[in-house]
Amino acid sequence: MSLTILPAQTLAIVRALLTALPDPDAGSIALARTREPQLTKPPGSLGRLEELAAWIAGWQGRHPAGMRNPRVHVFAGNHGVAALGVSAFPAEVTAQMVLNYDHGGAAINQICQAFGIQLGVTALELDRPTRPFTEGPAMEEEEVLAAFNAGLTLDLSGADCLCLGEMGIGNTTSAAALSLALFGGTAEDWTGPGTGVTGSALETKIGVVRDGVAKHAEEATDGLDLLRRLGGRELAAIAGAIVAARLSRVPVVLDGFIVCSAAACLKAITPNALDHCLLAHASREPGHRRLAQALEMAPLLDLGLALGEGSGAALAVPLLQAACQCHRGMATFAEAGVSDKE
């Protein structure tokens, strides 16, 4: 099932959309739960793969669920705060990495090739970085809306899941600021090395996060407004893509700290907004683990990744494929002539 999505005209329409998100298909979940205990294995012995098979069926709205056409989409944006010395890499790396994706040279290209995943990349006005959020809102309403729409209008036809990734020098600073504004604590709690800042550069980054949140938190009206003030174009597009996937019955695989901070803005508005999303991994970035707890999401993988570009989400795809294949393909006790539990 796929719905036609009209691009949102204002953030008010986005807010309205978020109050009317579809639920999972109870019938598909029930079919999965009926089939699972008949399969030739001790009850529960496939652990999280069993939950995944039912969860995917519910959100795809079909049983048995399928995972032949996984997708990764990477959104890239540039951040004004990058000029404040918050990253270990210069801002031009965002555009250079987009070229690297186009030429097939990045980690996400290799992972997608290894697993047969279709990769898409959208670069969002890289020559127009957002305003440094220490000076004012990162984006005007029309800017955040345009970026959100880039995700909301993503073509998801035929997709069995959507793995979301990002590239944007400076964007762990946005993720830390959003997390602090949404969940409280201190700037130190949420601010980490990102691509590798340490020492005085890390102190600078912490200060930028603290100052930015202090400037905006009181005036901000909700999660989407925080996304406008402290986020970036790629974060807004990711939020839009999460909504698009929900409307298109495509389960979402969330990646690291930045993707989760964008997702958190939606959940701040509608508590069930991320029910069709699972968390692929716990990254090395300390804020990500804290954010996963705040979102009450249990990561599938814990591999010490800190790369972004959807790499952790893509690495979880084979687990989803295995879950679907086991659920669909295994023989039942009756079919195989295997004695059930005594």
Place this chain on the structure above:
Amino acid sequence: MSLTILPAQTLAIVRALLTALPDPDAGSIALARTREPQLTKPPGSLGRLEELAAWIAGWQGRHPAGMRNPRVHVFAGNHGVAALGVSAFPAEVTAQMVLNYDHGGAAINQICQAFGIQLGVTALELDRPTRPFTEGPAMEEEEVLAAFNAGLTLDLSGADCLCLGEMGIGNTTSAAALSLALFGGTAEDWTGPGTGVTGSALETKIGVVRDGVAKHAEEATDGLDLLRRLGGRELAAIAGAIVAARLSRVPVVLDGFIVCSAAACLKAITPNALDHCLLAHASREPGHRRLAQALEMAPLLDLGLALGEGSGAALAVPLLQAACQCHRGMATFAEAGVSDKE
């Protein structure tokens, strides 16, 4: 590089083999460590995948390492202790599940199909269960040697890795007994639900483990002798296959509690015997986590599995493939024209 393996004639030859195991190839590891920091990503950002790429190169003895031909091999055996009421399933399920593997109906068939892994299964004299180890040694020397040789002579030509799995009703009882004998503690520490025993059946199982270890621990001479006394044919074959893989330069992926307990018997003789093995996952079986700690191995996955048949090992294969593909296929900073860290 591949050595011709002469079937071991006595356990003494196996012991001698274990004192002369080859080391990893330092040159291949050095090449991996030189290439890794040149790739277009922040240093260390692929986490455990970076370690894996170097580790696989070392044990395959080539750089870049490859992972196009992963293998799973499942060994099946029957256990005399199954008659003592230690399992939730009847002993005939071992043979029934081997038929299920042959017909493609088990979980491991689905995972191998999903990931393109070649699956092999060896059933070891299923009509001759081992002696209950509460009565005497599970196997005579010629029996354990024949089973060990079934693994030692496994054809590994062309294999890029070997995932080891097992099937054998009653074999978590063997695994618990071996772990208790090797690492100490109490029978309760190591004995868990296996396929799902609880209550008085679990008490029975704990008693069998305690009595078996009390009967043999003092007389046992080393890890291989413990494997003979408390193990089973599939455990001995797994130990043999681990040695075969080392001699054939094939990295090994260990699965759950039973596979690890067989592996632990080798490490008890030669501390570096498992250096070419990695631990795929931490299972739901409580003894497995404890055993992983005793073996000083960090699992790649933690999915609440408790199935055996190599399922957890096979689920880790895509991570190895991604590690190899990223290391081999990614562009360097120079090739991609991406600015390196400032």
